[in-house]
Amino acid sequence: MNTAPAKAGWRFRQPSVIPGFGLTLGFSLAYLTLIILIPLSGLVWRSAALGWTDFWAIAVDRRTLNALKISFGTAFLAAAVNVVFGTIVAWVLVRYRFPGRRIADAMVDLPFALPTAVAGIALTTLYAPNGWIGQLLMPLGIKVAYTPLGIVIALVFIGLPFVVRTVQPIMEELDREVEEAAATLGANRFQTITRVLFPGLAPAIVTGFSLAFARGVGEYGSVIFIAGNLPFKSEIAPLLIVIRLEEYNYEAATAIAAIMLALSFVMLLVVNLVQTWSRKRYG
């Protein structure tokens, strides 16, 4: 509409006949500042007040390092599992027609809707040694509940919709004519999928992986029931924050939280870079 080049002088906003800019922006900023920005900057301020040596001492504490390693390691594994199965699920939902497809599609959002504590006790009951799945795995010597493997299971549950819902819309937009062209030019189906379709899906898969990974790192409710929570073995970083808080060790809780936040921001940055890169390349 108003494509006029920038007029002389700096302008905070483009002129518009629509009213209410000051009111809505003012309210939004005030609310954002009160609810999100002040509390979060309180965290930053508290961890800065710790001083570098104290901060470093907490960061390299063996229990902290182990908790971070477990959180990031299990979240990485779970996101990798979700990339494989989530992509297959998305493909089946987008490309195949079968009775109950809508129900299966709606079910994918269950982890978004089901409270994490409910997921936690349900998964623990399923995978406990006497549970429906646990008793099948017991004879094979696989213990899931109260081990790091249990954390991975919980994070697979939590992360699945992130992968499916990121990949699915991109799959729906895939141009079938490109596949036909590939087939016409002599590619077999496997070559078409790996060489023609996959490059177009890869950025979405990477984004889905990052979202599932980021969510898994911070996840608490579904994990603490199934993890067993043994220090150094199956204790996740968010739980260690809670433990430090219960010990009134605010410094340690703050420092661990600050490390986790910093790592999440790096993740967010990577996601944005991947998205920008993919838009440039495939947009």
Next chain:
Amino acid sequence: MADPEIKSYEPHHESQSAAVTESRPVRWVAMGIAFAFLAVFLLLPLIVVFHEALSKGIGAYTEALASPDTRSAIRLTLLVAAISVPLNLIFGISAAWAIAKFEFKGKAFLTTLIDLPFSVSPVISGLVYVLLFGAQGLLGAWLKAHGIVILFAVPGIVLATIFVTFPFVARELIPLMQEQGNGDEEAALSLGANGWQAFWYVTLPNVKWGLLYGVLLCNARAMGEFGAVSVVSGHIRGLTNTMPLHVEILYNEYNAVGAFAVASLLAGLALVTLVLKTLLEMRYGAEIAATRGH
């Protein structure tokens, strides 16, 4: 997006040539893997909740739900959602209006800030309020001197819930309102409507299904939040226990029927949310299209 030529190109008909779909065995294997995965990871956990809740019969189930602590947990959860969801709704509309209807400097940054709570661990969302309002907190001494209780009480639970559900409505509405543009509102204004009328009679009807969609997701998370609320609640039975926290307490007391009975209510809420969400997407998909797939 809505190019009719592409729409009319039905990609899923059986008549498609073998060259652009997989062979039958491959299709069966892919569907088998997908179904098995969804059944094990999504369906079984859902079934086990109701199975465990009813494992000692319907009498034990209703008895568990009738206990005073459970009732007060249900009341608190409803109260917290009733405060936090409308507040985030007002914020969502206000932020979407400012961001979608106007061009201004720093808009992308503001949008990123709104999404911030989604990338923060729930435990940290609770922790920030402890650091602010706790006894050792920045405002702790001042609050104590003035007799204001926020932490380990309802206000703290409400604040933590608002924090974790902050982006839901805004992020559904912003892309939707951006897609719809300003034309309708400009027409209303030129016909003599004031700003409030333009919003109430033009914008709101245009976005109502997307708005409902956002509120639905916001409410589900508000009622189900565990980590953030757990940190600020203090776990006082009958006073500061929400339903998810009550599930944890009962479960840790080896009261499986009680824990799963309360959990079954939350699972029911999740199912209702999913059904409504699917209905909204089916009936008004085009009107909330910009919001699909977050």
